[in-house]
Amino acid sequence: MTLTMKREPEVRTGTTESATTTGRKRRRASHQRQGWVAHVFLLPWMLGMVAVTAGPLIASAVLAFTDYDLLTAPSFIGFDNFTRMMGDERFWASARVTGLYVLVSVPLQLAFALFLAVILDKGIRGLSLYRSAFYLPSLLGGSVAIAILWRQLFGDAGLINTVLGFFGIEADSWLQNPATAPWTLIILNVWTFGSPMVIFLAGLRQVPDELLEAAEVDGAGRMRRFWSITIPLLTPIIFLNLILQMISAFQAFTQAHVVSGGTGGPLDSTLFYTLYIYQEGFVNFDMGYAAAMAWVLLIVIAIATAGNFILSRRWVHYGDE
Structure with a gap:
């Protein structure tokens, strides 16, 4: 009886290593x-x-x-451009106008955007149509055409004064009065509420219905649920919109340039900081001074943004906290 031994296959180590190296x-x-x-x-x-x-x-x-x-x-010339700003009355006037614009128009715009977002969040019929219509001003608000339209609306014989005339109220041109001219630009910025409104609407869709229903069962009214549940959960979205709209407001230019005819009048009441930079750089050909003012604006925006991030720790609540 012959026993046949099975022969184990030879392992070619060198070939395997070569294939691995090639791979x-x-x-x-x-x-x-x-x-x-x-x-x-x-x-x-x-x-x-x-x-x-x-x-x-x-x-x-x-x-x-x-x-x-x-x-x-x-x-x-060293720091001469920066020291010159300290005694430049128009520099401080533009800073005051821009500060007023940012501090007033941004909160009003966000409040109005949130108000409409809450209304649209109720699931009304034709929501897509309303959302598109309300978003349209954000696309057109910074355009030259809308600025020209705004100048016609608030002019001496514009639509606003025509409507007021029906009620026996006589008013001069809103744009020629230093007390009212900056407020027309503030209203224009508030009107461009579409972009933050869409972001608010997306944030409202993320609020858990379970929390609202539990609060309702506990006897919390609609306003109580809104202030105690919706707003705290929405604070990250509010903060995002605040930063975006604040930076945009600091950089506003087209509206003031078109409405005032590039002068910032009357009496520098619509002289935005960016408009003054434009005047110094491309009208007076003082590009060095304009560049210095642009860097001051950059620093101010950076400080304002950093300050908001620091303060946000006190009022912005995230889901993992």
Whole structure:
């Protein structure tokens, strides 16, 4: 009887290691190719970032310390542009107008946006139509056409005075009175409530119905549920809208430029800070001074944003807290 022994297959260690090494090299090469493809697609953005954002930003920082009139070579003058601001009455006037605009129009805009978002959150018929119609002012509010329309509405013979005339109220041009001119721009900014309203509406959809129903069972009324449950859960959305609209208000330009004809009048009552930067840089050709003012605006926005983040720890409540 012959016993046949099964022969175990030989393990070729060298071949296995070679195949593993080859596989690693292929994967590494594939990852490198994917990395190059990603860099190629990112290249336009990188070029735009350097040419459109980073380059001008560095150039303006340098020009802020120079005397530059766009026609001759800039000359270094140190901190003279910044010390000049301290005695510039129009600089302080533009700062006051912009401060009033930010402090009044942003809270009013957010309050109005939240009010309409709460109404639309009730699930009324034709919600998509209303949402689109209310969002439209946010798209058009910063345009030249709307600014021209606003100038006609609040003019001496505009629609506002025509309506008031039916009730026996006579009024002069709202835009020619220094006491009322800035308020027309504030109303225009409040009118562009569509963008924060849509964000508020999305936030309201995230409020758990269970909490509202439990509070209702406990006897809490509609207003009590709104202030004790909806608002605390909505504070992150309120904070987001506050930051976005505050930065936008600091940078407002088109409305004041068109409504005042580029002068900031009457008596600098509509002289936004950005409008004054434009006047100094492109009307008076004092680009060094304009660059210095632009950096002051950047610092103010940064400080205001940082301050809001610090204060948000006291009133903004997140779900994981």
